[in-house]
Amino acid sequence: MQKDPGRFVRERFDQAIKNQDIKVYYQPEVRALTGRICGFEALARWIDPVEGMISPGAFIPELEAQGRIHELDLYMIRQVCAGQQRIERAGLTLTRTSVNLSRLDFEACDIFSEVEAIRQEYGRKIGYLNIEITESAFNRDDRALAEGMKKFREAGYQVWMDDFGSGYSSLNNLKDYTFDLLKIDMEFLRDFEEKPQSKVILAAIVNMAKQLGIHTLAEGVETQTQVAFLRDIGCEKLQGYYIGRPAPMDEDIMSGRKEAEDIEDATEDAYYGDIGSLNVLSYFPLQYTDSGYDIVNSQKLAILELDHEGRFRYLYCNKAYTDFLRESGFRRIEDSLTCLNDNPGGTERNFRHMLLRCGKSGQLEGMDCVLAGNVCNIKCRLLAENTQTGYRTYGVVLTNFSDFTLLHQADDIHRVLCHMISIYNRVDLFTESGMVENVYLESMQGRITDDVHSVSEVLERYAKSYIVPEERQSFYRFYDLDTVEDRATRANKDHVTGFFHSYDESGRLSLQMYLLIPFIMDGRKLILSCVRDIDGVGMALPEDIVEIMEACQ
Template identity: 40%
Template sequence: MESEKYNADLSRFHGMIENLPCGFFIAQAQKPYRLLYANDEMLRLFDCRDLRDFCRYIEQDVRNIVAVNDRERVEREIGHDLQAKSDRFEHVRSHLFTRESRIRYADISGRLVGTEEFGPVFYCTLQEIDIPQPGQMVDRDIRDYVVGHLDEAIANQWIQVYYQPVIRTLTGELCGMEALARWVDPHVGFLSPAAFIPVLEQVRLIYRLDSFVLEEACRIMRQRMDEGLPITPVSVNLSRYDFDLMDVCQVLEQTRQKYSLPRDFLHVEITESALAQDSAVMHQTIDRLREEGYEVWLDDFGSGYSSLNILKDYNIDLIKLDMGFLRTFTDASRSIVTAVITMAKELGIKTLAEGVETKEHADFLASIGCGRQQGYFYGKPQPIGGTLAHIESEGRGIEPRKWCHYYDVASMFIRQTDRACALFDRYGDGHVHCLYANKTYGEQVHELGYQLQDIEEDLGRPETAEVVRTFWAYVDRSRKSGQMETYFYIDGGDYVNTALQVVCEMNQHLLIYVEIQNLSQSNAGRRQSKLDENLRYLYTMFEDVYLVHI
């Protein structure tokens, strides 16, 4: 076999270290990801007699060394690390099924290397973790092991709650976390959620796991509050079977009361597939949760066939859109995500994109006004201490509770549009900060001879110019009317139309939505050059000129 030849001739691979104490393999870094070399420890780990046996077992595709239910996550983690760490990845955990159906758990690290003969290849180490005692066989049927050890795993804290950060797009601050169950077993090692959650659903024990995660999340929040540490809302996942196996509202409320937490610090995530069942119990429970002050989030939006029916039939506070839509990042995929975000806002539903892995993803989501983001670009799920330490290391703050609604409203006003628009935040002391400005707004401001910083500074000094005083006069008018107000002014020979609306007022802050249009530079302005000339002439003769839109 061809790979046996590679196994014998290591001179083909630059910098190869022999006799490593752990598994080591070399594979092509491009499809079909062909195995080029594997050492004896790899053969031992997979219960294979020789390299021929190993190659046949993984079908010559190195991706098949990872168990199927772990593969997507492992590829995602490796891809994220390669981008963030300059062509290397470290400590990606996975579980393996050997040729004899044993379950093993491994830590995989590697680096990308260019070769003349094979092109880019991966040099990888695979270190077994949580190795069973000699003679101990890991249970071949993981289903039986999960069912038989659930209570023990909860009691002994083999099941832990990890937290993945949720970031506010407008500010870059931590505005929430998702609580996720992780099972690290002393006998069989790390159990993937894909290995134990479906099992618990099948045997109708999932409610015990979900109740434990809820309890643990509330306990941690209460502990941090008692210690005077900052906290942020946490979302917990509920299975569709939870609604049949327990009184969800009662369990949620009793647990919250036990730890004296505000209701807005707990959000309930339900998958789209769960709501597609369209049961009367589900409807009643969701309505009751929202009436009592809990937010209900729709997870995995767009993954099934009933997404639009769900939005029609259920009252939902937020949709979580999986960034799998943007894995190819084509014009079509971007258009789909933009349309979904716009539709949600038209329905008054908040938006969160999960699975954000690159800066390109993050910038695109910011440009279309997605309110919140979550994914490996911002941090992996970790125990609470690790998650908060990561947020601090990146220089991110934690959003105070009182600002949640303010920024939710702000996000609702950001749309994908060709109009020049911006959001300004006026502090109680008169200071003005531009929360958001689209590309068109920046271009129009630049054409008028300004930078965004100039606009912020000028608006913070209302006594400086007549045009600034006019702006604040129309802000006061909008505060009273609650409507969009429009006015025109001349700036350096340009005729500018400004529309503004005060969209939120709280905590001594004003949130002001602004649109501008330089009519002198627009097609419409050029077509109306005669009107422009007449207006300029009138402005030289009269102190006030009023434009009446019939």
């Protein structure tokens, strides 16, 4: 470009517009939760037939100085609308595009009316265009800007603040203006690895935005480490060279014709916006509250999406939740979904029922359960429902009462469970290594495990001592520990139940209920064996057993 950029712009700009030498380059934005493209930013690139590519940093300031920046911005909006029209007429998926407006646009013309005229000319819906205004535009009191922004938002446009954090008045701008999204300036990520304080600042910005009901997008994302961190703190959208560089319109990519599952339809934005409103940094993420400003959240938090076929997938798990699942024996987070989707036991079924209640009531719902030997409480809230796809998304918080940090609550729970266990005559624990340990025993039977510990020896001695001879083979089959989990699954329960006539030490014979409960604790597969009398039944004839079993199950 010649030495005088001002002269070059004055002499060539009109011709560049006429010849369409100024091109729209589209830089993708992705949804952090899904990894899908959820929008594009339209960027101006002047490709002169003689000078070649001209930097926006060279011609945009000159257009602003000459009072013609609104001509460029309106030209860009017209090109974007024309491109969207071509994609839509081809019957392809259409996502949002963000267009940039300068503060000077609001002074040079009625920019709202001009944008509306172009949008209507091309038959575009408001939901397919976002308005971006750079933070520097708000550095002075500007009534025209404030009134113009108000018109855009009242009409249904999303108004985004670009380059948030780049100026000195960022916080004042949030106080004085209303925005739908903050684009966090790329400078915060530039020295991400060398300056760990950047992480604290980024987390604080996201936390503050959530409290204000504003969505967030991080610019300048260049590494997977940055992606993971931003996703963990709840930043909703990502943009940068790691995601994709600005490029001319490729209708195959922008419409999802190449990989449709990687493109988010613009109509899904509200659904994911509701999900994104969950503040994963708050200590009370499921509560509608103004409190909770902690950056680090020790609550075990997950976001679960339920599809139209009734299958779950995780959109988000924080570190505390992930660590708990691993401590519970799941090597991968996805392994817990296998239990929930394909092999549900009693806890998983109760969990599904809780979500159904939550979906119907719209209120916070909860349940208690035992997971891997830990007494837990699970609470959930419906975050969003997509009526078009039938998808629902829930926020889930898990509290482990067995945590040392909740020792006072765990002590209360322990005492309650001690009362519960007393309804059984005996409780024994079978390990995957083939050993047996007695956990609880009333005095009416011998401990047995004091003398022998292997499963085969304990079962043989127990059967000979306490089970009537004609039922011993059935007893052995019932205690086939290798098949307990499969039998429970086939019965659609988290345990199996058997009934056997049993003696006590005094020789008294009664019909007793035997429960085998498979579970995982500290990564080990265990089986709990519980034996108790059937209330009101001292002795039963063989033909009565089936009726009793049906009543008890």
